[in-house]
Amino acid sequence: MAWTREEMAARAAKELKDGFYVNLGIGIPTLVSNFIPEGISVALQSENGMMGMGPFPYEGEEDPDLINAGKQTVTELPITSYFSSADSFAMIRGGHIDLSILGAMQVAQNGDLANWMIPGKMVKGMGGAMDLVAGVKKVVVVMEHEAKGESKLLKRCNLPLTGAGVVDMVITDLGVFEIDRSGKNPMKLIELATGVTAEEIRSKTDAEYVSAL
Amino acid sequence: MAWTREEMAARAAKELKDGFYVNLGIGIPTLVSNFIPEGISVALQSENGMMGMGPFPYEGEEDPDLINAGKQTVTELPITSYFSSADSFAMIRGGHIDLSILGAMQVAQNGDLANWMIPGKMVKGMGGAMDLVAGVKKVVVVMEHEAKGESKLLKRCNLPLTGAGVVDMVITDLGVFEIDRSGKNPMKLIELATGVTAEEIRSKTDAEYVSAL
Amino acid sequence: MGSPSSRKVYKDAKSALAGILKDDMVIMAGGFGLCGVAETLVDAIKESGVKGLTVISNNAGVDGIHLGKLLETRQIKKMISSYVGENKIFAQQYLAGELELEFNPQGTLAERIRAGGAGIPAFYTATGYGTVIGEGKDVKEFPDSPRFAGRKYIMETGLWADLALVHAWKADTEGNLVYRKTARNFNPMMATAATTTVVEVEHLVEAGEIEPDQIHTPGIYVNRIVHSPDAPKRIENRTTRPRNA
Amino acid sequence: MGSPSSRKVYKDAKSALAGILKDDMVIMAGGFGLCGVAETLVDAIKESGVKGLTVISNNAGVDGIHLGKLLETRQIKKMISSYVGENKIFAQQYLAGELELEFNPQGTLAERIRAGGAGIPAFYTATGYGTVIGEGKDVKEFPDSPRFAGRKYIMETGLWADLALVHAWKADTEGNLVYRKTARNFNPMMATAATTTVVEVEHLVEAGEIEPDQIHTPGIYVNRIVHSPDAPKRIENRTTRPRNA
Numbered sequence: 001m002a003w004t005r006e007e008m009a010a011r012a013a014k015e016l017k018d019g020f021y022v023n024l025g026i027g028i029p030t031l032v033s034n035f036i037p038e039g040i041s042v043a044l045q046s047e048n049g050m051m052g053m054g055p056f057p058y059e060g061e062e063d064p065d066l067i068n069a070g071k072q073t074v075t076e077l078p079i080t081s082y083f084s085s086a087d088s089f090a091m092i093r094g095g096h097i098d099l100s101i102l103g104a105m106q107v108a109q110n111g112d113l114a115n116w117m118i119p120g121k122m123v124k125g126m127g128g129a130m131d132l133v134a135g136v137k138k139v140v141v142v143m144e145h146e147a148k149g150e151s152k153l154l155k156r157c158n159l160p161l162t163g164a165g166v167v168d169m170v171i172t173d174l175g176v177f178e179i180d181r182s183g184k185n186p187m188k189l190i191e192l193a194t195g196v197t198a199e200e201i202r203s204k205t206d207a208e209y210v211s212a213l
Numbered sequence: 214m215a216w217t218r219e220e221m222a223a224r225a226a227k228e229l230k231d232g233f234y235v236n237l238g239i240g241i242p243t244l245v246s247n248f249i250p251e252g253i254s255v256a257l258q259s260e261n262g263m264m265g266m267g268p269f270p271y272e273g274e275e276d277p278d279l280i281n282a283g284k285q286t287v288t289e290l291p292i293t294s295y296f297s298s299a300d301s302f303a304m305i306r307g308g309h310i311d312l313s314i315l316g317a318m319q320v321a322q323n324g325d326l327a328n329w330m331i332p333g334k335m336v337k338g339m340g341g342a343m344d345l346v347a348g349v350k351k352v353v354v355v356m357e358h359e360a361k362g363e364s365k366l367l368k369r370c371n372l373p374l375t376g377a378g379v380v381d382m383v384i385t386d387l388g389v390f391e392i393d394r395s396g397k398n399p400m401k402l403i404e405l406a407t408g409v410t411a412e413e414i415r416s417k418t419d420a421e422y423v424s425a426l
Numbered sequence: 427m428g429s430p431s432s433r434k435v436y437k438d439a440k441s442a443l444a445g446i447l448k449d450d451m452v453i454m455a456g457g458f459g460l461c462g463v464a465e466t467l468v469d470a471i472k473e474s475g476v477k478g479l480t481v482i483s484n485n486a487g488v489d490g491i492h493l494g495k496l497l498e499t500r501q502i503k504k505m506i507s508s509y510v511g512e513n514k515i516f517a518q519q520y521l522a523g524e525l526e527l528e529f530n531p532q533g534t535l536a537e538r539i540r541a542g543g544a545g546i547p548a549f550y551t552a553t554g555y556g557t558v559i560g561e562g563k564d565v566k567e568f569p570d571s572p573r574f575a576g577r578k579y580i581m582e583t584g585l586w587a588d589l590a591l592v593h594a595w596k597a598d599t600e601g602n603l604v605y606r607k608t609a610r611n612f613n614p615m616m617a618t619a620a621t622t623t624v625v626e627v628e629h630l631v632e633a634g635e636i637e638p639d640q641i642h643t644p645g646i647y648v649n650r651i652v653h654s655p656d657a658p659k660r661i662e663n664r665t666t667r668p669r670n671a
Numbered sequence: 672m673g674s675p676s677s678r679k680v681y682k683d684a685k686s687a688l689a690g691i692l693k694d695d696m697v698i699m700a701g702g703f704g705l706c707g708v709a710e711t712l713v714d715a716i717k718e719s720g721v722k723g724l725t726v727i728s729n730n731a732g733v734d735g736i737h738l739g740k741l742l743e744t745r746q747i748k749k750m751i752s753s754y755v756g757e758n759k760i761f762a763q764q765y766l767a768g769e770l771e772l773e774f775n776p777q778g779t780l781a782e783r784i785r786a787g788g789a790g791i792p793a794f795y796t797a798t799g800y801g802t803v804i805g806e807g808k809d810v811k812e813f814p815d816s817p818r819f820a821g822r823k824y825i826m827e828t829g830l831w832a833d834l835a836l837v838h839a840w841k842a843d844t845e846g847n848l849v850y851r852k853t854a855r856n857f858n859p860m861m862a863t864a865a866t867t868t869v870v871e872v873e874h875l876v877e878a879g880e881i882e883p884d885q886i887h888t889p890g891i892y893v894n895r896i897v898h899s900p901d902a903p904k905r906i907e908n909r910t911t912r913p914r915n916a
Binding site: 232234256258264265289290291292293294295296302303304305306307308309310348 | 678785787788789790791843845847863877878879883884886889890891892
């Protein structure tokens with residue numbers, strides 16, 4: 001037993017607070033927008049130059065001038081504004097976005113994050129990921145706990161980093177961890193996924209952490 | 214005999230070329246806009262955030278939201294655009310303005326310019342002058358040749374500098390000088406004002422220069 | 427005002443500044459001369475009596491108007507400006523050693539604010555190199571740059587304030603802003619470079635009523651909005667030309 | 672077109688690029704994916720046969736479209752980009768060592784272009800510190816900054832090109848530009864950071880027909896304009912939702 005992708009997204013959505021400005025990465029993070037709690041209003045930023053991103057358009061209403069960072073057609077909302085890529089990353093780098101939720105290949109117990117390249121494979125590029133993890137106030141990673149039977153939560157990342165000491169929280173299919181970027185406190189396990197035991201997580205995690213259940 | 218303020222402004226206007234984007238300082242430089250040659254179209258920048266500055270408004274049509282860098286009411290033209298101070302000085306610092314015409318207290322033969330402070334007197338500030346002289350492609354100074362019987366064209370400025378090696382041309386009431394900012398060539402006297410002799414200029418100039426009349 | 431974002435709208439300048447003001451804070455004040463200044467917010471700061479302020483503003487107001495009011499009451503400890511020529515009280519306090527003053531070239535000031543808001547701790551500029559402004563600052567050359575080789579540049583740092591006072595022509599309830607003509611000036615950068623940004627607006631509309639391509643400042647930068655349709659708009663140097671007969 | 676500025680208007684992409692193109696030049700190409708790209712200008716570059724190009728562009732087009740065309744003809748020597756995922760020819764040429772590639776984080780790329788246009792030879796950013804992007808770059812701390820103390824920053828340099836290719840929604844004959852929605856992206860900065868800026872526009876109007884407060888790029892940055900009302904606008908990932916019955 002463990003969380004499904006949707007359950008992981010729903011858990012991530014609990015990190016949203018009313019009035020937050022949020023950037024969601026590709027994959028499971030995109031699903032988070034389906035689980036925004038009742039009474040909570042957030043604005044979604046798309047780093048290609050849009051604040052206040054709306055849902056996909058109805059068929060026939062796609063606009064080639066209106067896409068998100070995944071190059072998907074989207075729509076605008078009453079709160080929407082557009083700006084240049086320089087202004088968009090000024091917003092990101094400047095610490096104005098409250099929360100970024102993104103996927104990862106590896107996260108280390110000190111908050112290091114790797115999600116952009118695997119040596120020996122063709123590298124597509126980091127896009128805006130390095131800017132987001134370096135600039136956004138709170139960075140939440142949503143990922144599977146293991147890949148091919150190997151823990152993705154590590155003592156140290158062995159893949160090239162996207163950012164050093166940048167992750168505040170990791171939500172996996174098995175549970176939720178908090179990381180203190182400053183390094184003053186160890187990584188903490190704060191929550192178990194449905195039907196998962198603390199022992200199961202301990203056995204599947206390479207990183208060192210303390211339990212705060 | 215020498216040039217009047219208007220004649221100095223008219224001489225400075227000959228440096229304008231069709232299509233130029235130009236910033237004019239306060240004082241005699243402002244008069245230059247009255248002498249723009251026939252068939253020449255230039256756009257005037259105001260560093261508080263406007264390209265394409267028009268003339269003063271008709272009485273009763275003043276707009277408190279529409280002023281120039283001297284805080285005077287002005288008007289807009291069909292070519293006008295507005296932008297922030299950051300964008301305005303990005304334009305200036307980035308080398309996009311073709312020509313700046315401004316006044317000076319002192320100019321040295323190496324292109325050093327002093328026009329913003331006199332030690333011991335209350336200093337009002339440099340405003341945008343340091344940015345303009347550092348950033349604009351060509352800098353033309355228009356000033357009286359002497360102040361209280363002392364040459365303002367010097368071997369070295371003794372007032373605090375606005376910019377080091379920034380002046381390309383000096384137009385005084387007595388004549389016109391060219392300066393090679395790179396320092397490879399000496400300052401050159403290239404023109405005499407009406408009724409002024411080379412000897413008169415020589416006797417009234419502290420700076421070293423060669424004649425290229 | 428039923429939209430979720432209308433929580434950003436405050437009923438007056440005093441309430442919009444409530445809980446924010448404290449002695450010795452750093453405040454950015456938009457405007458160029460008296461054009462595009464948030465005068466009703468400055469009035470509320472005067473009334474609050476907060477003191478020891480460091481104020482980042484291109485100019486220092488004129489006597490009895492805008493920042494001139496805070497100089498009269500000696501609430502300002504230090505100004506960071508490019509030009510302070512229109513203010514006698516300023517000169518008096520400065521010459522008496524009662525007021526600190528840091529001059530920045532106007533473009534450097536604008537860029538320092540923009541940098542602070544954009545997460546850029548420092549940048550290089552040729553402005554001020556070889557002058558007193560460059561003294562004591564890091565100097566760097568860029569010999570490999572096709573554009574920037576052959577000159578020397580000084581390092582200038584990004585600015586950040588506790589509070590930014592912004593004047594805009596129009597806001598929607600989300601805080602999206604539009605400025606008018608040269609009243610834009612320093613306002614857009616200052617809106618991005620402070621822990622709290624409070625905006626005085628002439629016109630307040632519902633979210634969705636401003637064309638999203640025409641928004642100058644996205645609402646993310648705006649924390650509090652006051653609708654001040656009667657905020658004074660003054661002309662410092664009224665210059666006109668005669669009508670042809 | 673009787674205004675003095677109509678000299679900026681060229682009849683087609685070929686004539687707008689005449690006299691500018693040369694082998695081994697540096698070109699900036701606006702757009703994000705295929706959104707807001709100046710495809711008619713790229714077509715004209717392809718036809719010209721100019722080669723050895725260094726292209727600064729967030730993406731590298733897709734196979735057979737936009738920059739993908741210049742990859743097919745091997746006119747590009749080097750790309751400076753943040754993401755090149757949609758291009759098989761790119762991958763082939765890169766893996767064969769025929770194409771140089773410099774990855775920049777997207778925000779660093781955007782800011783390097785903005786800096787180049789703004790006369791800023793270099794700036795500091797936390798982006799990429801501690802990663803391969805930071806290797807070999809100057810590192811600096813700002814312990815005295817209330818905003819920036821406690822982290823490490825790397826120095827990134829300003830970019831400048833011989834030619835910028837820009838796509839805008841609307842231009843007037845002075846070259847004042849307006850972009851539409853997310854087609855704005857990299858276009859405004861690139862317009863400021865090249866010796867010559869050539870713009871493909873969907874709509875061309877007389878000077879004075881665009882509200883001056885709504886101009887995104889002032890005409891000073893624009894050297895040549897081509898009116899291309901039929902320039903292709905493509906959708907890379909068409910995503911829709913069902914209508915409720």
